[in-house]
Amino acid sequence: MTTRPLDLLDVDALHSEEELAIRAVVRRIVDDHVRPNVAQWYERGQVPVRDLAKEFASVGLLGMHLPGHGCAGASAVAYGLACLELEAGDSGVRSLVSVQGSLAMFAIWKYGSDEHKDRWLPGMAAGDLIGCFGLTEPDHGSDPGSMTTRARRDGDDWILDGTKMWITNAPVADVAVVWARTEAGVNGFVVPMDTPGVTAREVKHKLSLRASCTGEIVLDGVRLPADALLPAARGLKAPLSCLTEARYGIVWGALGAARDSLHTALDYAGAREQFGRPIAGFQLTQAKFADAAVELQKGYLLAVHLGRRADAGVLRPEQVSVGKLNNVREALAIARQCRTILGANGISAEYPVMRHAANLETVLTYEGTSEIHQLVIGQKLTGLAAFG
Template identity: 75%
Template sequence: MLQLDGLLSDEERQIQAVVRQLMDRRVRGDVGHWYDSGHAPVRDLANEFGKLGLLGMHLTGYGCAGSSAVAYGLACMELEAADSGVRSLVSVQGSLAMYAIWRYGTEEQKQQWLPGMAAGQLIGCFGLTEPDHGSDPASMATRARRDGDDWILHGGKMWITNAPLADVAVVWARAEEGVRGFLVPMSTPGVTAREIKQKLSLRASSTGEIVLDEVRLPASAQLPEAQGLKAPLSCLTEARYGIVWGSLGAARDCFDTAVAYSQSRIQFGKPIASFQLTQAKLANMALELQKGFLLALHLGRAADDGRLTPEMVSAGKLNNVREAIKIARECRTILGANGISGEYSVLRHANNLESVLTYEGTSEIHQLVLGQKLTGIAAFS
């Protein structure tokens, strides 16, 4: 509507088109079935995404594509336009697990894990959230203690994307010297992963619990540059940036579906698109989509210039996810009873966005992040 594609380079538009074509070919025709069954072919998808360079695409070296932040954001938007769970696979792999290794690991750790993860041959997960510690990771109960040259980890992590099928987990634990990160091969004795069933959201994503029962790791498993809680929080900032774009994709798919439906649905002898109330809904949603895109693009350009701050990402996630879920719900009203049918993507997106609204920082937490920035006062405790 505002011709915002003109703000993108030819290369950026090409990357967006390639990812959209992959979603059309590989995901859209089957994602409804994956959602119904609660199971998606994650490893097959990871292999295909790896071949296209989508995994860790904004990282450099080790088989990663080294793309710009804007290009990565556009890819996330197209991935989530297909399904939030599909985007979560890419985000957790690249912006959480791979980024943690890339940013805080040794050269040996990077060589061991990153090329296989970039190719989709190895799956990673990110173990920060715990059953009783979500928004307050500083209170984590998982502990790491030294035993000679080794480390012993004990505790548990919850709501961990990719955990049931991961090859390696980036696990954060509290040691005597503070929060530390560890690379935990999931085949290590004492490590158990349990898939979380009966999800009503993100059903095309694999989510699990990780139990660490006196897990012994060599000293080489520690991420040496990760010292303190700032390390895992910096990884979350990376992933939240992708959500700023991804949520727009889900909203855009709902919007496109609602526009097409309103033009073909006949009531009182004419398309419901001809009614003023329907047009008002569409106009309002289109404005929020365009504003959200401008916000995401601004953050992407700032990231590429080295100016992006965590508070800026919090503002982006707070706004775009909040507006995306409003758009999904509004589109459902345009579809009427058909809006709850799996034949259409709208309610699937709305249900998925309920999780996106919560994970990697709830709206309330991001409001407090911005409140601290505005007032200089931390209201978290």
């Protein structure tokens, strides 16, 4: 009799019936709409963002943890479970949902005016409008405070100039939340993507996260009305709070890629025979499985703890850094280990493991590299900032 890795500690007992029901819905939509197609999307480097957004919106996944304006208002733990199931399909698919809900929609929901919220959030929740989040620049990733994108006043209007890079959803987006330096510091702007002077170019030739639409946004004398400014966003803490929101989803999502890799390897090892018996029966293979299962469960317990703190309104950014650092690092190690169990078949698109491992190389560095999260934790432990 076999036991699935997350059943070893009976972690389902940690969840309410509602949370498990939401998980089941997301698992079904991934099984129906992602798994049959994702290997092809990955190989081609193309993903039907708008079609997927509509499917996800049909079950309330877009901005699901936000209240009002057509959003589901689900708990943080339920949102985490959704991220796990989405990334069990593919990291790029989870990124679509994360950027839409936890970056673009969250920024408008938290920092926008009532007019911003009424104009954009219902359509984004319904999947009719796609959003993106413009913070990272070609020369400024881990140090967003050094951004060179500028916004200057011209009468009552704003004029934006600059370039944003590695922006998920940008080539198909209807609206971008763009962060720029003004005389007052860092401010956020709601930028319709059809505004004159805005150009989005798709990033090609990626070797990771290929089932995700990634682009560069060029802002060349983009004129925006005064009310394009996010009125409640003042300083760099505003975009960083959005990143914390998105990083929380990654804490859960990475576990989905790890779980799917481990399930695939277990099924494969039970059927693959060498030296007259299934390779699952060899001690070295079982040691790999045991270590992977232990790390998966530890990461899951950490994610649940952070989720409960988020639902209680007491989750702190450095705690999210602990989750992102640990869970992505361990998920990548699990995917790599599972690839070895599949041997040569591990590099075939017939199995998802190599795709998960390649994707997790990107997840390891976006939304804060491992080194940045180490420094966040280190600062909290020592009281000394070691950035720069």
